[in-house]
Amino acid sequence: MVERGEVFGLLGPDGAGKSSIIQMLTGVLTPSSGEAQVAGWDIVADPEPVKAQIGYMPQGLGLNLYDALTVEENIDFFGDLRQVPPEILRRNKAELLKITRLEPFRQRPAAQLSGGMRQKLALCCTLVHLPELIFLDEPTTGVDPLSRRDFWMIINRLVVEHGTTVLLTTSYLDEAERCHRVALLYQGRIIAHGRPADLQAQADVDSQGRSRSLEEVFIQALERETGEPAPPPPAIPSPVGISFAEVAAVRVEGLTKKFGAFTAVDRVSFQVRPGEIFGFLGPNGAGKTTLIKMLTGILPPSGGQAWIAGHELGTYRQKIKLQLGYMSQKFSLYRDLTVLENLQLYGGIYRMSAAELHSRIPQILAMTDLEGREDELAGGLPLGIRQRLALGCAILHRPRLVFLDEPTSGVDPLARRKFWQIISELAADGVTVLVSTHYMDEAQHCQRLALIHQGRLVAVGTPEELRGRAEAGLGRLLEVETQDFRQAMMVVQKEFSQAFLHGSRIHIPTREPEADRQRIQKLLAQAGLPLDQVLEIPLSMEDTFIYFIQSAGQEDNSAF
Amino acid sequence: MPFNRRLLAVAQREIKEICRDKLYLTMALAVPLMVLILFAYGLSLDVENIPFAVLDQNRSPLSREYIDRLGRSRYFTLQHYLQDFGLIDQKLIKGSIRMGLIIPPDFERELALGKEAEVQALIDGSFPDRAETSRSYLEAVNLAFNLDLARRWQTATGARIPWIEVKTRAWFNPDLESKNFIVPGMMATILFFFPVLLASIAVVREKETGSIFNIYCSPIRRWEYVAGKLLPYLGLGMINYVMIFLISYYLFDIPFRGSFILLTATALLYLGVSTAWGLLISILLRTQVAAMLVGMISSVIPAFLYSGFFIAINTMGASGRFMAAILPPTYFMEMVRGIYLKGLGIQVYWSNLLILLLYFIALLGLSLHYFRKRI
Numbered sequence: 033m034v035e036r037g038e039v040f041g042l043l044g045p046d047g048a049g050k051s052s053i054i055q056m057l058t059g060v061l062t063p064s065s066g067e068a069q070v071a072g073w074d075i076v077a078d079p080e081p082v083k084a085q086i087g088y089m090p091q092g093l094g095l096n097l098y099d100a101l102t103v104e105e106n107i108d109f110f111g112d113l114r115q116v117p118p119e120i121l122r123r124n125k126a127e128l129l130k131i132t133r134l135e136p137f138r139q140r141p142a143a144q145l146s147g148g149m150r151q152k153l154a155l156c157c158t159l160v161h162l163p164e165l166i167f168l169d170e171p172t173t174g175v176d177p178l179s180r181r182d183f184w185m186i187i188n189r190l191v192v193e194h195g196t197t198v199l200l201t202t203s204y205l206d207e208a209e210r211c212h213r214v215a216l217l218y219q220g221r222i223i224a225h226g227r228p229a230d231l232q233a234q235a236d237v238d239s240q241g242r243s244r245s246l247e248e249v250f251i252q253a254l255e256r257e258t259g260e261p262a263p264p265p266p267a268i269p270s271p272v273g274i275s276f277a278e279v280a281a282v283r284v285e286g287l288t289k290k291f292g293a294f295t296a297v298d299r300v301s302f303q304v305r306p307g308e309i310f311g312f313l314g315p316n317g318a319g320k321t322t323l324i325k326m327l328t329g330i331l332p333p334s335g336g337q338a339w340i341a342g343h344e345l346g347t348y349r350q351k352i353k354l355q356l357g358y359m360s361q362k363f364s365l366y367r368d369l370t371v372l373e374n375l376q377l378y379g380g381i382y383r384m385s386a387a388e389l390h391s392r393i394p395q396i397l398a399m400t401d402l403e404g405r406e407d408e409l410a411g412g413l414p415l416g417i418r419q420r421l422a423l424g425c426a427i428l429h430r431p432r433l434v435f436l437d438e439p440t441s442g443v444d445p446l447a448r449r450k451f452w453q454i455i456s457e458l459a460a461d462g463v464t465v466l467v468s469t470h471y472m473d474e475a476q477h478c479q480r481l482a483l484i485h486q487g488r489l490v491a492v493g494t495p496e497e498l499r500g501r502a503e504a505g506l507g508r509l510l511e512v513e514t515q516d517f518r519q520a521m522m523v524v525q526k527e528f529s530q531a532f533l534h535g536s537r538i539h540i541p542t543r544e545p546e547a548d549r550q551r552i553q554k555l556l557a558q559a560g561l562p563l564d565q566v567l568e569i570p571l572s573m574e575d576t577f578i579y580f581i582q583s584a585g586q587e588d589n590s591a592f
Numbered sequence: 593m594p595f596n597r598r599l600l601a602v603a604q605r606e607i608k609e610i611c612r613d614k615l616y617l618t619m620a621l622a623v624p625l626m627v628l629i630l631f632a633y634g635l636s637l638d639v640e641n642i643p644f645a646v647l648d649q650n651r652s653p654l655s656r657e658y659i660d661r662l663g664r665s666r667y668f669t670l671q672h673y674l675q676d677f678g679l680i681d682q683k684l685i686k687g688s689i690r691m692g693l694i695i696p697p698d699f700e701r702e703l704a705l706g707k708e709a710e711v712q713a714l715i716d717g718s719f720p721d722r723a724e725t726s727r728s729y730l731e732a733v734n735l736a737f738n739l740d741l742a743r744r745w746q747t748a749t750g751a752r753i754p755w756i757e758v759k760t761r762a763w764f765n766p767d768l769e770s771k772n773f774i775v776p777g778m779m780a781t782i783l784f785f786f787p788v789l790l791a792s793i794a795v796v797r798e799k800e801t802g803s804i805f806n807i808y809c810s811p812i813r814r815w816e817y818v819a820g821k822l823l824p825y826l827g828l829g830m831i832n833y834v835m836i837f838l839i840s841y842y843l844f845d846i847p848f849r850g851s852f853i854l855l856t857a858t859a860l861l862y863l864g865v866s867t868a869w870g871l872l873i874s875i876l877l878r879t880q881v882a883a884m885l886v887g888m889i890s891s892v893i894p895a896f897l898y899s900g901f902f903i904a905i906n907t908m909g910a911s912g913r914f915m916a917a918i919l920p921p922t923y924f925m926e927m928v929r930g931i932y933l934k935g936l937g938i939q940v941y942w943s944n945l946l947i948l949l950l951y952f953i954a955l956l957g958l959s960l961h962y963f964r965k966r967i
Binding site (some may be wrong): 055058059060061062080083084086087088090091092095096097098100101105108109110112113114115141157 | 597598600601602605608609612613801802803805806807808809810811812965966967
């Protein structure tokens with residue numbers, strides 16, 4: 033049951049069945065059994081009538097757009113398909129272009145839009161007939177944090193102003209808090225559902241008395257479901273004791289990669305200390321993969337220099353290559369080989385002797401928790417386990433430096449936790465790990481982070497440092513909890529232009545927490561609205577990232 | 593409502609997409625013409641100037657006259673006088689000659705005695721059609737030479753020998769030029785395989801990008817989508833048709849004796865068949881590569897091999913005739929050649945038209961049946 037005017041989230045890893053549910057509800061996929069009603073219509077019997085009243089945005093960054101058409105033509109096409117009267121079409125189009133800030137790009141072909149803009153245009157197209165009910169399939173996966181915030185603003189506005197019902201799927205657990213209710217999906221079954229706050233309250237409380245995150249909720253639900261005990265959150269090895277005194281594991285100076293007119297990586301410089309877990313955090317298309325490919329020597333850079341363990345890029349020999357491990361973003365295993373055969377193949381590629389392999393393979397199997405699965409085909413393994421095998425192959429030859437390109441993308445939280453456990457074990461052994469991710473919440477597992485946006489490095493530092501710098505610039509957040517958050521948002525917005533809705537809570541950046549808290553209390557009291565509590569909370573990694581993107585943008589503007 | 597807005601939206605969008613992809617548009621317009629020109633110039637079925645060599649062991653005036661007669665005909669070109677039988681063998685193997693002629697030492701003497709003289713011809717039989725033609729030409733030239741000998745003998749002796757002389761005249765194509773046969777035939781083959789190729793990716797491309805979900809989830813009716821996809825490709829096919837017609841008329845000077853309106857109407861119907869066939873493939877398959885392959889195989893082979901384009905259908909075996917009868921290009925091929933060269937009208941071809949119409953309805957019906965707004 034999803035209620036009118038509600039934002040309902042379906043959460044789960046890849047392959048959990050999120051898309052299938054959405055496709056069944058939109059009448060695109062025929063259910064094998066069961067019943068479903070959408071807007072009062074029985075969609076199992078005949079899904080056609082309901083299609084006029086819903087909007088559906090399929091998975092993938094604006095993949096349903098027509099590249100050859102301009103922004104406006106795309107919207108018009110959807111308007112024509114749904115026979116929106118010209119007058120209403122013009123009005124809706126104007127409003128949607130305004131709130132998505134796509135107005136200046138009306139005449140631009142969709143092919144020339146960035147990932148975030150495409151996603152917003154896809155949203156405009158889905159909303160052009162202002163449907164009562166919209167289905168969004170992973171609308172924010174891999175989208176940059178700025179566009180993500182825009183996206184949520186638009187959703188909240190629709191809910192507040194038009195009473196639209198939103199059903200969306202996501203694999204970001206931190207997004208769940210923005211939904212009114214969520215259902216956690218695993219292997220096609222709902223393993224928990226309810227309001228995020230209630231779910232958190234049900235979960236065990238940790239030693240410090242804070243209610244646990246939704247990740248913990250999901251992991252505990254998974255434990256009940258699979259009977260498999262979860263490891264504790266990985267301990268982050270302390271960065272203390274590692275210094276630049278030694279030769280940097282990786283040193284990058286002004287590294288650039290251009291593909292024709294497009295600059296994928298733009299003058300990036302940073303250093304990685306030996307034995308460090310160094311994270312590249314950024315949305316899809318930011319240049320993470322290109323950067324990693326240049327550092328592994330797969331892709332020649334267009335400019336700049338880089339040194340791996342003191343050897344300049346492009347000059348290092350076979351010996352250095354043997355010290356590198358690389359796990360690519362795409363599935364790099366041979367599906368028709370077994371776990372053991374895959375490992376043996378990689379051992380052969382790196383010319384390991386039979387004796388070495390004999391002693392090393394059991395170690396790897398133990399480390400990646402693949403014991404007992406040696407004879408299973410790689411293609412048949414669940415995604416999370418397959419990724420562990422890929423990691424095992426990448427570290428088989430005992431590299432001193434490992435590049436992991438989005439190893440946890442689409443993996444369920446339990447498997448993700450296990451994966452990070454292995455990474456921290458590796459780092460404890462002195463292996464340097466460079467890992468890329470688009471999950472903001474994974475930043476906490478890295479000792480140092482590079483925030484990457486549109487090919488540029490917008491900030492480098494430990495997660496705490498970065499958050500501290502952002503808080504110094506932006507202030508902290510006040511979180512307002514109230515029963516009637518829609519009304520409250522309207523009221524608060526008049527005084528605090530930067531306020532934004534975070535699910536059913538209102539977030540307000542503040543430099544003077546006490547004074548602002550009192551102002552908010554007064555405002556709501558005047559409007560006669562109830563107020564549960566106002567809390568001061570730290571900036572999230574997403575807020576931090578947005579702060580750095582915006583301040584990098586300002587520098588750019590001042591330079592011109 | 594004066595027009596169907598959803599259908600129009602689908603068609604317009606498709607047209608915009610085609611027009612804005614410059615490479616695609618160039619290909620869609622230029623490839624049919626290139627195929628036409630390459631085939632019309634390159635594919636001459638006429639066998640002329642067959643290179644041959646002679647081993648003349650007689651070296652008499654009569655043997656030279658015989659060789660000269662062959663060499664002067666437009667069918668044969670004398671390449672070498674050889675001294676050695678082994679050389680004929682070599683040149684045939686190398687392919688520098690297609691025929692070797694051996695005249696025995698007693699050629700003139702035997703003839704003078706009123707006996708039969710024998711001449712041996714070795715023909716390269718690796719391409720049977722051409723070998724067959726070479727042999728016919730040789731026999732014809734030989735017969736003419738015999739007639740001459742007979743005339744001389746008649747004059748010398750005063751005796752009378754009766755014979756029959758055949759006077760042939762080729763109707764519809766008086767000079768027996770193969771281009772008059774090939775170019776209208778190319779119209780039938782091109783207008784079949786090319787629209788199939790173009791339309792075969794029309795729907796499947798949307799399935800690959802994911803934009804098909806826009807259609808699945810909208811209130812559009814199935815026929816509106818199928819018709820909206822069909823029309824732009826039909827239009828593109830008609831442009832191809834007009835270009836082929838103009839080129840055939842102005843560049844190749846193909847005589848056109850029939851009704852242009854009838855030809856155009858038939859072409860439209862025929863294009864409907866081929867476009868619907870491509871669309872059906874596109875609806876049934878999931879990837880562009882598969883659709884292109886199936887489209888290619890299922891259109892090029894019928895269009896070239898079973899349409900009567902190269903091989904006359906009544907000379908085919910039973911299975912070939914059956915294939916030809918069930919494939920649509922055969923019916924248009926018959927019509928297009930008849931209209932071009934014989935100027936035949938609808939009274940002869942109403943059954944062909946009816947058959948093409950049935951194909952169109954059947955293929956469109958199947959497309960509608962198999963296009964589901966579901967995965």
